[in-house]
Amino acid sequence: xxxxxxxxxxxxxxxxxxxxxxxxxxxxxxxxxxxxxxxxxxxxxxxxxxxxxxxxxxxxxxxxxxxxxxxxxxxxxxxxxxxxxxxxxxxxxxxxxxxxxxxxxxxxxxxxxxxxxxxxxxxxxxxxxxxxxxxxxxxxxxxxxxxxxxxxxxxxxxxxxxxxxxxxxx
Numbered sequence: 359x360x361x362x363x364x365x366x367x368x369x370x371x372x373x374x375x376x377x378x379x380x381x382x383x384x385x386x387x388x389x390x391x392x393x394x395x396x397x398x399x400x401x402x403x404x405x406x407x408x409x410x411x412x413x414x415x416x417x418x419x420x421x422x423x424x425x426x427x428x429x430x431x432x433x434x435x436x437x438x439x440x441x442x443x444x445x446x447x448x449x450x451x452x453x454x455x456x457x458x459x460x461x462x463x464x465x466x467x468x469x470x471x472x473x474x475x476x477x478x479x480x481x482x483x484x485x486x487x488x489x490x491x492x493x494x495x496x497x498x499x500x501x502x503x504x505x506x507x508x509x510x511x512x513x514x515x516x517x518x519x520x521x522x523x524x525x526x527x528x
Contacts, residue, residue, distance in 0.1 A: 464502035471495035
């Protein structure tokens with residue numbers, strides 16, 4: 359079961375890293391000279407991206423047969439939760455104002471995912487229901503980071519107050 363989970367995580371990290379790879383050039387492009395606030399935000403987002411990529415690389419290197427595999431995985435998820443929380447502490451420039459609530463939701467969902475991952479993997483035997491719930495929250499967190507990416511690419515993103523999926527508008 360741990361192997362199956364690790365494989366699913368690797369696949370989701372792959373898609374997340376592909377998105378981030380698209381965003382990094384946008385964040386560091388040489389178009390208009392950004393304001394100092396915008397430059398700081400872009401640097402913060404680049405740092406966030408690099409941190410998530412680094413965590414993903416560490417997770418991919420976990421030896422699933424080792425005695426510490428589960429504790430290593432949960433430790434990396436705790437780091438990821440902290441990285442997602444850092445999104446909520448960034449000063450978001452006016453041109454990216456839609457990103458503020460998206461960052462809050464991404465962080466909220468990642469915190470819930472990590473709590474359920476702990477519940478799932480610390481149970482004997484593995485708590486499949488908690489693992490499924492964790493994966494759902496994790497996917498939502500990644501979805502909201504993707505929406506932030508859309509905002510950074512210039513899209514206006516709207517969403518329901520109930521936390522329903524966001525939709526892009528013109």
